[in-house]
Amino acid sequence: MEVIQELTSTLFIIFGVIFMMIAALGILRLPDFYIRMSAITKAGTMGVGLIVVGIAIYFNTLLISAKAFVIVSFMLLTAPVAAHIIARAAYRQGIPFWGKNLIDELGDIVKKKDDCEKVISKDPQSLRARIEILDYHTTLPPILGGSIRKAIKVAGEIKSIDTAEGHRAYALVYFRSNQYKLAESEYDLAIKGSGGKLSYRFEKGVFYRETEQVEKAFQLFEEIISENTGIKEALFEIGKTSALTGLNSKRGEEALTLFMNFHPLPEKSELAAASCFMGQILLKRRDHSSAREFFEKSLEYLPGYSDAAYYLSRLRKE
Amino acid sequence: MVETALFIAIVILSICSVFAMVRFIKGPSLPDRVTAFDLFAAIVISIIAIYSVISGNTAFLDVAILLSLITFLGSMSFAYFLFRNTKNDR
Numbered sequence: 001m002e003v004i005q006e007l008t009s010t011l012f013i014i015f016g017v018i019f020m021m022i023a024a025l026g027i028l029r030l031p032d033f034y035i036r037m038s039a040i041t042k043a044g045t046m047g048v049g050l051i052v053v054g055i056a057i058y059f060n061t062l063l064i065s066a067k068a069f070v071i072v073s074f075m076l077l078t079a080p081v082a083a084h085i086i087a088r089a090a091y092r093q094g095i096p097f098w099g100k101n102l103i104d105e106l107g108d109i110v111k112k113k114d115d116c117e118k119v120i121s122k123d124p125q126s127l128r129a130r131i132e133i134l135d136y137h138t139t140l141p142p143i144l145g146g147s148i149r150k151a152i153k154v155a156g157e158i159k160s161i162d163t164a165e166g167h168r169a170y171a172l173v174y175f176r177s178n179q180y181k182l183a184e185s186e187y188d189l190a191i192k193g194s195g196g197k198l199s200y201r202f203e204k205g206v207f208y209r210e211t212e213q214v215e216k217a218f219q220l221f222e223e224i225i226s227e228n229t230g231i232k233e234a235l236f237e238i239g240k241t242s243a244l245t246g247l248n249s250k251r252g253e254e255a256l257t258l259f260m261n262f263h264p265l266p267e268k269s270e271l272a273a274a275s276c277f278m279g280q281i282l283l284k285r286r287d288h289s290s291a292r293e294f295f296e297k298s299l300e301y302l303p304g305y306s307d308a309a310y311y312l313s314r315l316r317k318e
Numbered sequence: 319m320v321e322t323a324l325f326i327a328i329v330i331l332s333i334c335s336v337f338a339m340v341r342f343i344k345g346p347s348l349p350d351r352v353t354a355f356d357l358f359a360a361i362v363i364s365i366i367a368i369y370s371v372i373s374g375n376t377a378f379l380d381v382a383i384l385l386s387l388i389t390f391l392g393s394m395s396f397a398y399f400l401f402r403n404t405k406n407d408r
Contacts, residue, residue, distance in 0.1 A: 020360070021334055048363055055379070059371075067383060
């Protein structure tokens, strides 16, 4: 009995030592900091855990087992936390990758922002670059470098170049920081300042839709149609709003039918999206066969359209 | 038989700690050194645990517990030091 106990404990310890050796070789030979870090947090924790379990088996008393349990659980709790925090600090400090990795999404966004800043230093009047920077500051969370304060500063700069565009920028900042009342009044100012520019009005409608003021969104789009400008886009937006919120489905269906038979015919990708929204409206009304027809039509317009494919597969399951 | 196996294990772990130290000296960056030191501490914990078997003195296991706690605090504080040293506007 004792021999078996000693043998198992030695086996555990030897396996633990092998894991430690892998970790040590990894930290010596692997090419960049992040890969080395993954090697030692996994293999190192495993190695210590196996060795301590082996020792608990060797002594085989309650007290030693409890101590071993405490050591192993500390390692299991703390190693991933410490690794995560150090890796994040290293990334923010700009420790380089080894060059053969394919994806660095945050790095790409930061690079785009830096490019925009270069454009601004060359051409101080550039609106497009400033809007990109505003996007960067409003969409990223603060821990990754986003900052509402800086976004407001950029919006002020945009306003000093172009007043209406500036109001729109402010509206975007307020919208993304959940100050909906302020955002609405800024959109109004932008529309008034530009003499009713259509793209601003559409943005305001989308803003209404996203902030659950669906009635106002419908009203705005109908207004645009009644003024005989941008009918095509407004019809599409009405259909989309109705499909996403499930309200006013009759008008939504009508608008989408008008959109799909519009002259001149809209682009294929728009048609695909429209028929997908139509299918969603019909799906909510439990008209499964015609909904399926529209989803299939949408895939015909744009093969591989993921939304339509998703709804179709869901329909097939039912 | 068991004694020799444990002795060999300690020798191998010592070689591993030399590897970790090489990385600690080579760097090239501060996070590299912090992780190398983390691994070094894990190796020392293992050596202490194995030594408690060889010497038969179980009090050494308490040292191992403390060491695992202290290394965690150490790497955490280094991470915060790194955070504070980076510019905020990256």
